[in-house]
Amino acid sequence: MFSPGTRRDFLRIVSASAVSLSALPEWGRAWWFAETTLPRSKDLPKIDGALIFNDEARERMATDIGGNFHRLPVAVLRPRSVEDVPKVVHFANKNGVRIAMRGQGHSQYGQTLVQDGIVIDSSTLNAVRLKDERTVDAQAGASWGEVTHLTLAQGLTPPAMGDTMTLSVGGILSAGGVSNSSHLFGGVVDNVEELDVVTGAGDLLRCSAQRNKGLFELALAGMGQCGLIVGARLRLAPAPRWVVRRDLEYDDLTTFLSDHRTLAIQAPVEHLGGYVLPREGGPGWRFRINIGKFCASPEKIDFGAVESGLHFKSHSEPIAQSFSDYLQREVARNAAPWLR
Amino acid sequence: MFIPGSAAEEFVARILATPSEVEGMTRFSLYTLSTYKFTRPMFMLPKADLALNIWLFRRVPIADKSRYPEAVAAVRSLAERVLAASGKIYPPYAPYFTQPDW
Numbered sequence: 001m002f003s004p005g006t007r008r009d010f011l012r013i014v015s016a017s018a019v020s021l022s023a024l025p026e027w028g029r030a031w032w033f034a035e036t037t038l039p040r041s042k043d044l045p046k047i048d049g050a051l052i053f054n055d056e057a058r059e060r061m062a063t064d065i066g067g068n069f070h071r072l073p074v075a076v077l078r079p080r081s082v083e084d085v086p087k088v089v090h091f092a093n094k095n096g097v098r099i100a101m102r103g104q105g106h107s108q109y110g111q112t113l114v115q116d117g118i119v120i121d122s123s124t125l126n127a128v129r130l131k132d133e134r135t136v137d138a139q140a141g142a143s144w145g146e147v148t149h150l151t152l153a154q155g156l157t158p159p160a161m162g163d164t165m166t167l168s169v170g171g172i173l174s175a176g177g178v179s180n181s182s183h184l185f186g187g188v189v190d191n192v193e194e195l196d197v198v199t200g201a202g203d204l205l206r207c208s209a210q211r212n213k214g215l216f217e218l219a220l221a222g223m224g225q226c227g228l229i230v231g232a233r234l235r236l237a238p239a240p241r242w243v244v245r246r247d248l249e250y251d252d253l254t255t256f257l258s259d260h261r262t263l264a265i266q267a268p269v270e271h272l273g274g275y276v277l278p279r280e281g282g283p284g285w286r287f288r289i290n291i292g293k294f295c296a297s298p299e300k301i302d303f304g305a306v307e308s309g310l311h312f313k314s315h316s317e318p319i320a321q322s323f324s325d326y327l328q329r330e331v332a333r334n335a336a337p338w339l340r
Numbered sequence: 341m342f343i344p345g346s347a348a349e350e351f352v353a354r355i356l357a358t359p360s361e362v363e364g365m366t367r368f369s370l371y372t373l374s375t376y377k378f379t380r381p382m383f384m385l386p387k388a389d390l391a392l393n394i395w396l397f398r399r400v401p402i403a404d405k406s407r408y409p410e411a412v413a414a415v416r417s418l419a420e421r422v423l424a425a426s427g428k429i430y431p432p433y434a435p436y437f438t439q440p441d442w
Contacts, residue, residue, distance in 0.1 A: 066433075068412075108433045175432040176383040178371065178393055186377035221383035223431050253356070257349050257372075261390060264372035274370035276356065285356050 043095075045087040049080035049124060061119040066108030071115040073100075078124045082139065082196060082204065082230045085120060089228070090202035092118055101228045103141060103168030111223065112171075122170050125230060130154060133236065135193055140170025140230045145327070147234065152324055157239035160185040163330040170229045176221035180271045180292070183264040189220035196231035204230070240294035243326040244301040245271060245319055248289040248312035256287035259310045263291065268306045270294040271326075294323070341419070343427040345372070345390030351425055355396065360414045364398040384428045391427075 044051060052058075053075050062072045074097070077088050085101075092099050098117035105112050113119070122141035128150050129137045136158070138147050144158075145165035151157055162177045173195070177188025185191060194208040197219045207216035218226035250256040260274050271292025279286045289312070293301050298320035307315070343351045352370070355361045362368070371393040375385045385391050396418075400411045415435040422429055429435075 106432065109435055111432055111434075176380070176430065178373070178430075180371065182371060182373055182377065182393075184377070186379065187383050189380045189383055190378060217381050220380045221431075226382075253349060253353055257352070257392070260370065260372045261345065264374055264390065267374075272371060274372070276352070276368040276370065 043091070045091045047077075047079070047081075047084040047087055049078045049084045051088070051118070052076045052078060061102060061105075061121065062113065064105040064107045064110060064112050066110070068108065069110035069113060071110060071113035073114055073119040074116050075118050077118055077120045079120065079122070080124060082125065085125075085198045085228060085230050086202045086204045088118060088120065089198055089200070093200075093202060099228075101140070101170065101174075101224050103171030103174075104143075104166060106164075106167055106171060120228070122168060122230075125170075130156075131233065135233050136236055137231065137233050138169045140168060140173075140228075140232070142169050143167065144169065144172065145331075148324070148327055151236055152239055155239050156236040157323070158188075158191060158234045159237045160188045160191045161327075162188055165327050166331055169232055169234070173220060173229050173232055174222060174224050180273045180290075183272050184267050184270060187221070191235045192220060192232055193235055194233035195219055195229055197227040197229055199227045240270075240296065240323050242295050242298045242320055243271060243292050243323055244295060244298050245290055245292035245321075245326075246303060247316040248291065248307070248310065249314045249316075250287040250289070250311075251313055253285070253287060255311045256289065259312065260289055262310065263289065263306075292326075341394050341396075341422045341427055341429050342373070342385050342391045343394060343422065343425055344386040344388035345392060346388065347425045347427070348372075348392035351421070351427075352392070352394070354421075355418070360410070361396075361418055362398070363414075364400055364411070365396065366399050367395065367397040369395045386427055388426075393430075395433075 057076045058073050061076050062070050077084065079085055089099060098114045099120060100112055100114035100117060101120040101122055102112040103122050125139040125141040126146060127139045128142045128146050130150055131137050133156065136147060136151055143166050144161045147169065148157055148165065160177065160179055160181055162172045163179050172188050173192060194206060195216055196204065196206055197215055198204050199215065205212055205215060207219070209216060215227060219229050263269060263272055269291040271290070273290035275288045277286050277288060291306060295301055301318065303318065373391045373393055375389060375391050378385050398411065400407050412435065419429055419435050
């Protein structure tokens with residue numbers, strides 16, 4: 001299997017054969033080096049949404065959740081249709097203006113910011129539609145909570161979603177997405193059937209593992225550098241009704257990591273987490289594995305077989321919660337993660 | 341950040357023994373991943389069967405701006421150690437994101 005050393009290595013190899021990315025060098029120049037400001041003239045594209053120039057809207061897009069940088073865009077696009085995005089990309093290319101697409105701005109070091117450029121606020125592209133029992137279509141700005149609100153009503157769920165339901169589909173797919181179930185299901189990007197992507201040339205293309213494969217592979221976890229994800233067809237699986245979790249406690253790092261590896265390899269649980277915590281009442285550290293089983297009925301869960309062969313010091317009583325409550329477990333913390 | 345499984349214990353132990361890397365820690369969580377489950381080429385993981393995914397969140401009080409460069413330097417140092425251990429950084433939370441880094 002081809003295994004590139006860096007993302008640039010992969011980009012060089014794929015872009016040599018992918019017609020849809022023929023304008024990528026132009027996109028790269030526009031992204032990184034353009035210094036021009038946006039003309040407020042009759043040249044502005046006719047779009048369904050709005051290009052907004054007021055200070056309040058621009059300021060809202062000038063920082064991300066990391067709070068380390070302030071980069072003020074010259075305008076904010078609030079698209080009302082997917083077609084608005086390629087129109088503005090064309091416009092930006094023509095005028096040498098940089099673009100960043102932003103979901104919830106959950107980057108730490110300014111990755112979703114662009115000084116003097118255009119920020120595409122994807123939150124207005126948030127439609128979600130169940131296609132069939134296997135897949136759901138979601139626009140980039142839809143949150144994972146909006147996706148599951150629709151799918152859980154049908155007893156279905158994406159198998160991998162990241163751990164924070166308030167984040168956007170486009171944001172997670174651009175980043176990659178890992179979760180407490182990644183030991184079973186891989187990254188969120190491994191559970192996508194199809195994408196709608198706007199290329200650097202301003203073309204809106206549908207891509208998948210069978211069609212425009214190069215673009216599909218460059219866009220998933222591509223951080224928006226190889227095309228802007230505007231929509232996705234996500235795989236679905238039957239949703240569990242309940243999740244039962246418990247903590248396994250450890251005093252030493254070696255045993256903790258050994259048991260964590262065993263659980264990841266043997267995969268007897270659907271939820272697998274781990275934490276380093278300050279030791280209570282003194283210096284040093286303690287360690288915790290959080291395991292969880294997905295099930296139809298919480299009464300039937302027995303962790304005996306799961307825990308056989310593990311070497312924890314103690315464990316908590318199991319706690320059962322509905323799957324929909326389980327999906328919300330990280331929302332409060334990630335609302336301001338550095339403060340919690 | 342993602343550390344090859346074989347280097348995970350030494351890497352975590354060093355963080356825990358380095359006060360500047362855990363000061364202000366608000367969350368330190370770990371997942372072990374089987375890398376073969378990750379099939380998309382742009383999602384970079386270590387070239388190893390297992391990888392430890394480490395999320396280390398720290399906070400510097402906003403009022404104490406003099407501490408900020410020191411905290412950033414500690415994060416950068418940690419990121420360089422990740423790469424030196426043949427690990428990978430998760431791009432949205434990377435402490436740098438320049439064209440050469442990409």
